[in-house]
Amino acid sequence: MTVLLTIIVVALFGITLWQMSKILKLSQLKNADDSEVANDEDNNIQGKLMLGFVIFIYLLTIYCFATYHTFFLPESASEHGVEYDRLMVISFVIIFIVQFITQGLLHYFAYKYRGKKGNQALFFADNDRLEFIWTIIPVIVLAGLIIYGLFTWSDIMNIDEEEGDPLIIELYAYQFDWRARYAGEDNVLGKANVRFIEGVNTLGVDVADSYGKDDKIVDELHLPVNRKVIFKMRSQDVLHSAYMPFFRAQMNVVPGMITEFSYTPTKTTEEMRTSDFMVEKVATINDIRREKSKALVAAGEEGLESYEFDYYLLCNKICGASHYNMQMKIIVESEEDYNAWLKEQQTFGEQMSAQASN
């Protein structure tokens, strides 16, 4: 595929060069006009090319949507994500209407009114009514978007720990990995600071704080479905960003302060895996991986593993050389599975006493 694409492009480029030289030659033959200022013939050709260009833009848009629609993220796996997606679709529809019309007009006018000797342009310097119209239309449309956006925004960002029974989890970022700390039985995180980091206490949890004893530190994020989660984020070194695209969630992780984000996961990993979208997506990806593996094996290297979908959390703020591989698996599961998993994890207190007894 890659090779083919490259060949096509190189060939097209060659043709372009060839055509270029032809144009140059042609223009030099009839050298009556060497002013380097566009003449009627130039205007005619360039005007038509402008019309061609807007068709190119339309085709490119259609091509991209037809070919790349599978790139769009699947239906949101979080509660607020549904609102998010709706706002996104509305904005996109508006954008494409405006894009279609304005690009069309711009290039069509460039074609339609391409210059010709003897033509007279219209002296049209001002029109208050027109300008009023195209000021007021964006005002109204944008006001609608702003209001809708702001309501959604405050819904998402208004994090209330009292409401419902949210699960409190600390996300801890460092170069170049993530840890999660569950608040344990009491659902209260023990105090922590990087100054307490020592030995197995890699997150700097305050040993003296009794709330911390039952905290559980893990390297894989398990979330019970349909329960609100509040993430409290802490960084050990530089800025990171906790990006969970499938949940429409992102927040920077800032050293020296605790940032928060909250959502309610609504689709288990299993549900996502078996959704039509994901089945098809994973099949495509595995086809690609098999093809690549063939080449790798032929070159005497190890082939790629076949891929199974899992939610992930990735770092989305430049944080150093291995920024590109700073990820954590997220598993959304039923309440029972979640409880069973959590039970198996060691508490911070146990970890510390295990260290002490060593």
Added chain:
Amino acid sequence: MSAIAHADDHAHDHGHHHKETFITKYIFSQDHKMISKQYLVTGLIMGIIGIAMSLLFRLQLAWPDHKFTVFEIFLGKFGEDGVMDPSIYLALVTIHGTIMVFFVLTAGLSGTFSNLLIPLQIGARDMASGFLNMISYWLFFLSSVIMVISLFVEAGPASAGWTIYPPLSALPQAIGGSGAGMTLWLVSMAIFIASSLLGSLNYVVTVINLRTKGMSMTRLPLTIWAFFVTAIIGIVSFPVLLSAALLLIMDRSFGTSFYLSDIFIQGEVLHNQGGSPVLFEHLFWFLGHPEVYIVLLPALGITSEIIATNARKPIFGYRAMVASILAIAFLSTIVWGHHMFISGMNPFLGSVFTFTTLLIAIPSAVKAFNYITTLWKGNLQLNPAMLFSIGLVSTFITGGLTGIILGDSTLDINVHDTYFVVAHFHLVMGISALYGLFAGVYHWFPKMYGRMMNKNLGYVHFWVTAIGAYGVFFPMHFIGMAGLPRRYYKNTEFPYFDDLSDTNVLITVFALITAAAQLVFLYNFIRSMFYGKKAEQNPWNSNTLEWTTPVEHMHGNWPGEIPSVYRWPYDYSKTKENGEYVIAGQDWVSQITPLQDGEEELHH
């Protein structure tokens, strides 16, 4: 009126000629026309470096497993055996951003054309202070040299992204590039800011004080309005970046804690306490966002002028255009927070910044509509400069529209820092401003070098670039929608992104072709400088004052007195009541032509 009197007095000094040596004429010149050429050439050279870097990292992104000899050649120990080092990837991205934004699109674009056009279009002998103007250029040159030198330090150049967020940029333990490379980066930028401020102050003073007789503010060409307002934004916002950089220098070298707090790195707790990286983000973006408009407004000013001239029509809605420039300038200083919706700042602030950000779409929309209306019923002369101007409007719309998504705090959550952002800002400010630069060069080349550029090469340059730019950045939106983060050295660690790799190849191929097209431009530029066809005095039949000066450059611009101005610059295809052109057989009326019999002056 004292300014005008001053200009008149000055005119009498120019009977005699100063003796000029090679050094005072070409190197330490105080003549704005020469300084503008110096800016342009330096900017273009930096542009070549910046674009070449983008090609290197595009190669890496398209074929992450492939070994490229070219990496070894250019990156040395960071490209051993043709494998790019992940940290040098970040350095390339960082320096590409820095060079393109500051050195090419700020100094190269605004520096070149403000210097060239402000005195020429307002009817002044030179800038208010030729000496400061010269200093401004040489500081820019010095900062460029330091930036280039920083590429060669042992641990690599600055690699914390062009936004240099601390703590990454403050701690050499976090990434090698934050050592000497970052120090040089900061020194270079501090000098750059000094240069930019000297330049801007000069532009503002010149526009206010040295306009010729009759050149009221409402008769200024839109180019001048744009440069003038750009200079003001620069004066307001660049000092804030200087403060940000100074505090960062203190944190790095003198153990202060402005941006650092609670950090454990490389097995060690740092003593820093109480600082906040969010403070840096606020300071940085207080410049960083207006910077977008510092880059874009001059390009919009240039296209306004070029579109009107080549459409043979007045720019539609002159007052609205000026008002939009002012509105954009004002709003640009209060929208910086939209870069920080998810930085951890108070969400309420996010709401405020969403509001102001979407407001700025209104003057931008007005400008786009006015451009389109200017084309309507014109007699379009499709010169290369005109094509680039139309291209600018096109990319400005395409890129601007996605801003509606990114400016909305809610929608930003999931596309923040993905390739969607990269696609957006490259189209709306990168490509658009570059088109403005190209349009300006094609249009004013005759004024700068007294020769014409080859139009056919110009056409080839435009069409390959136009198709290539869309080819690069349009598909990029889609890989962004997949949640692909920017600044990833390779995407293969996430099998979920495997199906995006063909698109990445496509983008890189388009990038290579587009970059190759720029060679056509360079060839045309250099060749035309020496062998281009000799220019006429006013090749585009333009109304503005710069075309009333002789083709051969002279100190003081006009032999004899500076012409007075009697009308606004957009009397193209103006007719008298009987339907005849104001001047028979000529569809333009120069600003220096007095009102004719039976002609009404319109009050714009």
